[in-house]
Amino acid sequence: MSGHINISKLYKSFTPKLEDSIIKNLNVTILESSFVSLLGPSGCGKTTLLRCLAGLAHPTAGQITQGSTVFFDSQKNVKLNPEKRNLGFVFQNYALWPHMTVFENIAYPLKIKKVDKLTIENKVQELTQKMDIDHLHLRLPKEISGGQQQRVALARSLVTKPKLLLLDEPLSNLDASLRDNMRKEIKKIQKETGITCILVTHDWKDASSLSDRVIILNKGSIEQDDSVQNIEQNPATDFVKSLIVK
């Protein structure tokens, strides 16, 4: 079963009028195991698109599918709840639950799936060892650094081995040297697991160093959709140029 993401004729409006849409008639296919970045300035609709993919927001019209699974279909009136989509999501502020330890945070998705205790312990241990955060298990989120919080959030999203990982500006809260490390880390994990990654960012460096393909959004429509190399060599518009200079 292929797990390509297919977005077709997607509209999202926060008012009843379709003309006010923040996403306008968007058609995109994202291949399984690829790493795609959604790049654009704030207000271009990139975060909204990511939230529609996750099921945290519902599009006004259109269709989103993953392989044979329908996430959303306005015509058939299908809205799959976020918990049924089986995907990982790293929030910009990490959204670690402050009342749970690092271990409890990472174990939560498995606990919800009623996995037995021993298996949970093994799976979490295996993952945290690989990400070098296994010594933090008993700490609370406020007791660890920003970079470590980032890793915990990533581990929590990966622990159920989802097919799709959504990243909402995950690097914007880190300082420059940490950012470099995290980029390598994310890239490594993606290569190893073959998970499909969609990254939302306004930073060309994040997009270009991580992804195979970059979709540049402007006012809810696609400005350019190509590989990193092609965009750098042939920016389609001045808007694209202004984004990749930064």
Place this chain on the structure above:
Amino acid sequence: MFSFVDSFFISALKNTLILILGTIVLSSIIALPSAWLIERTNLYGKKYFDKFFTLPYAIPSYLIAIAWIFMANPSVGLINLIFRQFFPGSESFIDIYNIWGLIFIESSVIFPILFLSFQASLKSLDPSLEEASRIHGAGPLKTFFTITLPLLKNSINSGLLSIALAVLASFGVPLLIGAPARIHVITTVIYGLVKDGSDDSFNKALQISILLSLVTLILVLGSLLIKKRQFSLVSGKSTQSSRIDLGSWRLPVSLGLLLLWGGLIFLPIIMTFLSSFLKQPGLLSWSNLSLDAWKYVYSQLPGFYSAIFVSLQAALLSAFIMMSIALGLSLLNWSVENKKVQHPFVKTLVPTLESFFLFTYSLPGTVLALLLIILFTSIPDFGVRDALPILVIAYVTKYTLLAIKVLSPQALMIDKSLIESATLLGASKLTKINTIWLPLLKSSLIACFIIVFMPTLSELTMSILLYGPESESLGVTLFTLQEYADRSSAAVVASSIIFFVVLIKLLQKEENSYT
């Protein structure tokens, strides 16, 4: 010492504890799910629920008690009479005069305290914490129980403590519902002892009051401590948040909540109105409807207009004093926070006064009134019984906290550059207050006025102990009518007060402040 501890006191203490526990349980069942539904889901009519679900907060609680007496009094309650029309000769359908009735009515007027505090903490909770739970496989209910509730545990606990304090202080509902059923609570025991008139009883009442003040102090300190331990949950950046789609449950859940609102809030109000038009209490027929009671109250009822005048006078005067205190404290607080004032005395003055008013607000009105009587009888030439001033002092002591709570956070939001630029242009302190502070705080001042004016206008608990022949207030008049079983006149006065409260609530515009 402790001469007040007798079997009567022990039973009142027991009743009070049962009432507190029962009200905590029932209020949680009403308040927590409804606040969550209104704040987090795509319920129909959210806006209206938001505005009207906490209406009992604005309506004096004894009015709701009187309304339930109209409905569920075993002999002449409307519900029971209607029931008997269909099943002649049967027992009464419901009887409000027992501990369950007391818990039910108490909860229906007190749950807004928990509702409002829970709603506020839901609003400040970073939505991504709940969204993360949904993404990682938990449904809405699972998320509510594993993420939302544990995160807000301290805020809920402090809300429950506030409920305990409110029940401990409540007087009107236990007096109207409990007393006929011989269920006495501590405040009604104190009231009985004071009304008894003998020195011995008065001393007993004083001893119980001092004990109750200590308990209140401990509970207030406890709730302050709990609040301090709350996780900091406010997200720095405002994120988009989504409402939970109730799907096919949307209509049934909305209707269910409407039904709950109808039973708890709308029914008592409408029944009060209805009762005011009945010639014979409890008989529902066209021929029994009339305007007689309204005509009587507004043209003949002795002391009615003077009661309105006394209440208006006392409420306006105390509202003005409370707003002045609140404004003064807010400005001082602002100056301290913005480092305009560094004097250590001023720095401690503001929090000290705020804690003082928190304590006097939490103190049962019965106790506060008694302490004021003692204080003023010790001052020579101060006519305790006949004076309006003592009512005003009592109201101000009790309700100033509400004014501070509304005004102070709004004042703090005013950026210091706005004030400093006026200073640079040579404005004096008074000019700054007149031209910058007051205009900027206008909408908060209006909200502040309403929140202190409404409860004082119809206050009963303290007024009933403090009133004299010249200062019988609206609340006392209504209570007297109810006591002497002039039900239709009582219904007219109650309807008039409710009408006024709802009118103000409808007129009050959405917060439209500059800050």
